[in-house]
Amino acid sequence: MKFTRILIACALLVLLAACGKSTSNDAQNAQSAAEQTQQAADQAQQAASTAADKAQQAADTASQAASAAAEAASAAAKASSSAAAASSSAPSMGDKMDAMAKKAGDKVDSMTEKAKQAIKSDTGDSGK
Known part of the structure; x- marks a missing residue:
């Protein structure tokens, strides 16, 4: 979000600078600056979307890993319980x-x- 704001502010500065010139290309420069601002905003949006997708993938992977660890801990507890029961019921x-x-x-x-x-x-x- 901050990146987008910075790009918009830079684009506005470019627009202001373009408006300050008194040449016949003022309108053309303003159009070019607006296009650059739009491109920068599009790139910022795409980067934010990509970052959000990667964060979601990382969260999904972490959730799957936690689930697998919980299953492994449960299996280990069952095995330990079974071993304890077997050792207590069988003669040493x-x-x-x-x-x-x-x-x-x-x-x-x-x-x-x-x-x-x-x-x-x-x-x-x-x-x-």
Whole structure:
């Protein structure tokens, strides 16, 4: 807007200067200045329109990027929630190892008992 005003002011100065001359070309100079002013105004309007279009495109792109970021954050939150739920419902590796160690210990105890009983029965039979 300021650019347009400056161009119009310059055109008016050119018109005033043209009117101040007392030559036979005064009318022609005024017409030329008016045409130049119109061209400058048209160019300023076109530049403003182009700038507005680019600003709208940038706003649209920013909106799309924000939407994509929100979707990604939502997906990450869901994945985190699912992972937390899975880890809380499934036994941990430490729990699994403890269970395996207990089973192995139970087997060793069972085998030890069987061995003791076998030894007792062997010594009991030979002692008779």
